[in-house]
Amino acid sequence: MYDDKVREECGVFGIYNTNAEGDYLAKQTYLGLMALQHRGQEACGLAVNLNQEITFHKNMGLVDEVFSEEVLSRFKGHMAIGHCRYSTAGSKKDKDAAQPLVINYAKGQLAIAHNGNIRNVLELRAIYDEKGAIYRTHTDTEIIAYTIAKQRLSEGSIEKAVAKAMHILEGAYSLIMMSPSKMIVARDPFGFRPLCFGRKADGSVVFASETVALDAVDAVYERDVMPGEIITVQHGEIKSNTENCGQNGGKMCIFEYIYFARPDSTVQGQLVNDSRRSAGQLLAKASPVEADIVIGVPDSGIPSAIGYSEASGIPYVEGFGKNRYAGRTFIRPDQMSREAAVRLKLNPLRKYVEGKRVVLVDDSMVRGTTNKIIIKMLREAGVKEVHLRMSSPPYKYPCYYGTDVSTTSQLIATDHTIAEICEEIGADSLAFLQLSDLPHIIPDVKDIGYCEACFTGDYPI
Amino acid sequence: MYDDKVREECGVFGIYNTNAEGDYLAKQTYLGLMALQHRGQEACGLAVNLNQEITFHKNMGLVDEVFSEEVLSRFKGHMAIGHCRYSTAGSKKDKDAAQPLVINYAKGQLAIAHNGNIRNVLELRAIYDEKGAIYRTHTDTEIIAYTIAKQRLSEGSIEKAVAKAMHILEGAYSLIMMSPSKMIVARDPFGFRPLCFGRKADGSVVFASETVALDAVDAVYERDVMPGEIITVQHGEIKSNTENCGQNGGKMCIFEYIYFARPDSTVQGQLVNDSRRSAGQLLAKASPVEADIVIGVPDSGIPSAIGYSEASGIPYVEGFGKNRYAGRTFIRPDQMSREAAVRLKLNPLRKYVEGKRVVLVDDSMVRGTTNKIIIKMLREAGVKEVHLRMSSPPYKYPCYYGTDVSTTSQLIATDHTIAEICEEIGADSLAFLQLSDLPHIIPDVKDIGYCEACFTGDYPI
């Protein structure tokens, strides 16, 4: 991983408006995907439905690279869905894997945008293999397509087929789909990945992974899609099917609050920025240290650093300048030193940190390589002591529900003690958020539990 | 159709050499595709097999647009196949339809390059639909993939699966495929589309739609693949399976000689240029006219014009200058007048034609629009009389075996008499090659019959 972070795999977006004209919905989808770009920067795409015919455009690249005014103008319709993605960790670039996946099958076209990860892919693939299935990619999405297509053969409607498919598909999936006549949205019964919807003043119904995408198209948030819920939009009417709901309390990914989601998103009622600030406050209480200043690693470490400062009384200072263009450099760490890559991105403010005992707050640690470089840079800038505080517990177990950490080999916390890590990265002290504090970072979340398997190994499935 | 011509749908190429190093075979495939570019200019691609793993690159565009030195350098392997294509007439651009099609299925990867057209696609699709099949394109190739994949479940080897699939697939198919360990080449029992192979001095085995692709990689032609034959190359050994051969005399497409193939290709032992010259000679005998000069419509009308001149004694003259860059203009006829498009491409040589009675030889007529414009241009250049001679019989029936004329609505000869056409296009006289002369344009063809369904409506299947 370029910057030593765990990656969310995808963002999904959908918009429906029977009265939409021209490329209006394609442009709204573009805006929505721009707002979800942080959830997947490797590839993106959109599909529109015009008079029951679905067309699409997708490619490797950022949203503003894949789409242009001219491209969008070709996608007219009254429904549209969009997707942005990372590739799964370790896999090669799968050229045909950009989404939405648009297929034909016995009942016509189906477009699928998927955020998540199916656990029983191999079992399902074996079943479909027996029927002579062929695959163009190694993605879960193609397995989802087969599963729904197969169910649709015996079920009378696409939403019933999806409902049945949800009994077969195990794992994480927030799905936004289009059939020739409907938009169908579904969230797995555990609700691992977020999914919400809202409405625009012009009547458009909007679905998205995060509320920031609703904000971007000026839609008003209504509620989160419930774990297990299927929502169908047809002829402008919204129907909810809850037959797969309530199987469990829900297991929403806690990491959305720690790192994945944008701080200005509200996930299940909880403002993400607030979670991060709370984590900082809790850290300050559980792992205090005598220091002169608190600084955060931009961007996601900043709210926690502010929280740490608030709770500890140690002044918060902007410790780093950030090059907001650095994210796009084509120079990969293996072409120049990894250190140069970090240096291009972050620049310690010597004046503020020199001679200081510093509390450095970051959100999460994967391999620790970037933390090590940042600490080295701080010492070169004259910092006296570096006390690293992580606003999440040690990341020890792979995630099978939609992120890119699929083996423990990437995780320093799996086989190192905190003391060992501290020495390895060169910090004067190191502390993590306590597991028992996790519930306290999401006080506003109601009616749904959370998944902390990456910290505990206690997998819901 | 831009230039009022019937289109071949594809060209295929394959090369195998266990000792090949680096991107050598990818570059050979590039050369082979360049030589086959006339068979398909809309999209192209290649797939290579390196240590049983197949990777690919394909896109919309000409061979030299889709590939670059840099792209080719990434495709190392000891087997490679390539493909260039047109889209089917009337269909929209099918984005995922570029070939080779590379799939995964129960037995691993399979790469397929296909030239032809499957007749019973709808019947087969209905069967696969029942099994829950999903499709990414509307191409026959995906149906071929399903058919072979399904057979492979019960057959012990890929070549046996292909042999069985050939009982199921009806229509035209010249296939070049790669499994993880083999190259498999097959030609339908009618042998509609051409397919031949040869060998390079370095031991490489080369398969291609036309001999010009063998020439381009300096391979020596060995023979044409027989109708119904399956050839498998593994561990450097070539095996021929002829169990599907000999079901009929073969029905090779006669239009390959008239227009599709390059004049310097030898198809089934017959030099294409010779066929065209013969057609001209036969035309001169059957449809003589008193005239001052014979001119041909570049490029494919030239050999027939020369033949006409040889047989009639009327001097052959280069009647048109040709802009060899015009083929690539992005300006479509609907953006400027169709006439301007023709004018950009062809330029009558006034000095040679002014005041003359001209025999104008062209290869085939679809809608007649271009002929009409050319005749108008000739009259503007001072031509006294235009006697149009077509080196093929009237094109009256759609082709279902691998070209882009699938309905009669595009064919002027279907519902017009020769006199009507002559008046419509403004010629002083018009004659076509006689059906009975067709066998005489391919005197060197042995052991295989030919398909003339587009002229007679007498379909082999």
Added chain:
Amino acid sequence: MYDDKVREECGVFGIYNTNAEGDYLAKQTYLGLMALQHRGQEACGLAVNLNQEITFHKNMGLVDEVFSEEVLSRFKGHMAIGHCRYSTAGSKKDKDAAQPLVINYAKGQLAIAHNGNIRNVLELRAIYDEKGAIYRTHTDTEIIAYTIAKQRLSEGSIEKAVAKAMHILEGAYSLIMMSPSKMIVARDPFGFRPLCFGRKADGSVVFASETVALDAVDAVYERDVMPGEIITVQHGEIKSNTENCGQNGGKMCIFEYIYFARPDSTVQGQLVNDSRRSAGQLLAKASPVEADIVIGVPDSGIPSAIGYSEASGIPYVEGFGKNRYAGRTFIRPDQMSREAAVRLKLNPLRKYVEGKRVVLVDDSMVRGTTNKIIIKMLREAGVKEVHLRMSSPPYKYPCYYGTDVSTTSQLIATDHTIAEICEEIGADSLAFLQLSDLPHIIPDVKDIGYCEACFTGDYPI
């Protein structure tokens, strides 16, 4: 202007190392330009000198769009200069205007990268016109080239020619140049635009508009180039010519501290972030208001907001989520509403601001359109009162020294009272930094005065 900000016109970079191998300096220049990208996002380029021959690459676009690994690899040399730029306000896109400008003249090649604005361009052009000069652009840089080239005819060295040219050129210019054998760096006698240099551990001498570019290539800052100074590097030796120094106290642009420079840059000894924080503190003292929270407009308003909070005791809160990908959208405000463009970029955190009396701190106001939209968005998010505080005095006069505000028509403060502006943008109160506080935001600046003409109309030239 897309986001209603005044624009710096350029960033310059240069690096010299006689022992540099291959494309090392080109890659360092790439890193330097990445760090200076905020100073000009419309076009960029670099030139290298290999064995006295200068070659270049430049184009419209961001640094990471114009350059690729492959492009950089073609630029080998032991000297390199780079440039990034905006176009001048109001001018059309001047295709040949990307820099470095590389010319030939009587004495060979000369490459010029320029940040600034020449005041007496018209007078000089009239003189050169008389000699039959021709121009490829409307840029000052071409006039600089003529001026230096002309002086070089009578002066014995390029540095002497530059010294003479500095008597002729009036205005702002920070220049980094290469002759076949030397790197020549010059800053106008007023020192309007910043320019500094440092050294890398490997002996490379590095010049740049801002220290962040030194940081990006791991160079250690030595000092700022003095107003009027010419520095020449040849055979690895640095020589300073100060004959044009000391003519006045220097008039460095104060706006570099307010908005242009990156907060982590140190300009003339003054950390930019500190200036902004101080401005906020000063604002709080001079223009206090009763409020619940202080928020800043990202990014440049944040440090001032923190300063305001520090001095006022009103808690600082992150009021906006920011889409860090929004900067690159191809959708221009005239294609969708300007409001949608702002919404894509900034997202109020309703939870933090709802029901609150808010101090909103921003850095500077040009037309006020964006402030108006932001205030509207805050009110929609439930804010009770908005007290806008600008961390700079009212911008009333055009700048002729290297920015893109060349007429007063773009400036709301020129012909509106503060009360009128307050009403126009919909704030509850509005206050600007006091002119008399300006010196207090740059306490660490020594030995150079500053230019505040844009606030006072009191132009140094």
Added chain:
Amino acid sequence: MYDDKVREECGVFGIYNTNAEGDYLAKQTYLGLMALQHRGQEACGLAVNLNQEITFHKNMGLVDEVFSEEVLSRFKGHMAIGHCRYSTAGSKKDKDAAQPLVINYAKGQLAIAHNGNIRNVLELRAIYDEKGAIYRTHTDTEIIAYTIAKQRLSEGSIEKAVAKAMHILEGAYSLIMMSPSKMIVARDPFGFRPLCFGRKADGSVVFASETVALDAVDAVYERDVMPGEIITVQHGEIKSNTENCGQNGGKMCIFEYIYFARPDSTVQGQLVNDSRRSAGQLLAKASPVEADIVIGVPDSGIPSAIGYSEASGIPYVEGFGKNRYAGRTFIRPDQMSREAAVRLKLNPLRKYVEGKRVVLVDDSMVRGTTNKIIIKMLREAGVKEVHLRMSSPPYKYPCYYGTDVSTTSQLIATDHTIAEICEEIGADSLAFLQLSDLPHIIPDVKDIGYCEACFTGDYPI
């Protein structure tokens, strides 16, 4: 040189119509440049004049690569000029050298498209250097611009300035230019390079290097611009200035007939195809040989081969298949063998040549490398004897008037006897067109002499 041919350096085009609307003239210029593409394939561009303001678009690449529908649509105006070019032999790619060159000078804008080569560039440059001139390129065109700009300072109109400049500029130049209010066209007093004009039915006046460009836009040829003539178009009126005419008989480049011009162009009244055919006939008479067939090297050798056949009675046969896509391969001869490059392009028709004694007709020989490969390929195809006949005299002297052969080192004929060349390339016999036959290949040319300096070393200047 990729294909061992001497290169024309440029094609020029201009069109004027006060009533033109929108991008009509830009599109006509596109068509004209497409027709002139053979004269320069490295770079191209156009400039339009709308209400006295000139804008332009130019780049490296073929006409259909540099322009698109979208690009053309931005260039509205009532005058337009276009240019396509090769780079000068041996020079590096000069990035800013694409034309038209658009400059500003004392009297406003001037756009220049130039075909030719100025002999006294160094002398003129020395003069301008003294005035402090700066140059962006190494092109003659910039020197032309300086010369005209300088004259314009003292002359009352642009056409008078051009008339004076023609006394100063020595060498070859066919110029099409635009000032803010006029189109100005000039041909050097020797008339080295062709230039003609015509009119469209809609009143547009069209200028072009060759008549094929008039044909492409459906303009009717009026006459060739006379050597030394200046034509000015303003307010729809055409004025001819002949004060520089008649200084000599004219020295039009004979190589236009041999290789440069398209066969369907008529240059100074002479159809180019006719010249080539005549050359073949003359060759047959002067250098007969006993043989079975005559074949030509496509494309420019074909008419001469036909002529040879006509005069000798030896039957003409199409000896080669040609890949009409091969011209654009990105694979350069140094990346694969030069032989593979030729093989991709030309394919001997074994059936026609095997066992035959062949007269092989080509147009001209530079280094002879391609002839050598072609002869080798013919022998591999079973040819018994190869008698090479060149339809031009031995090319022995560099050309200084607008082609890319500027040193004798590239020319095999300079220091080899015919016998030596014959052995080197492996022919059984070799003969060139006789110098004394040159006048006979242009019987229709009136009122102008020709330049044969490349054959005789007898330079007009």
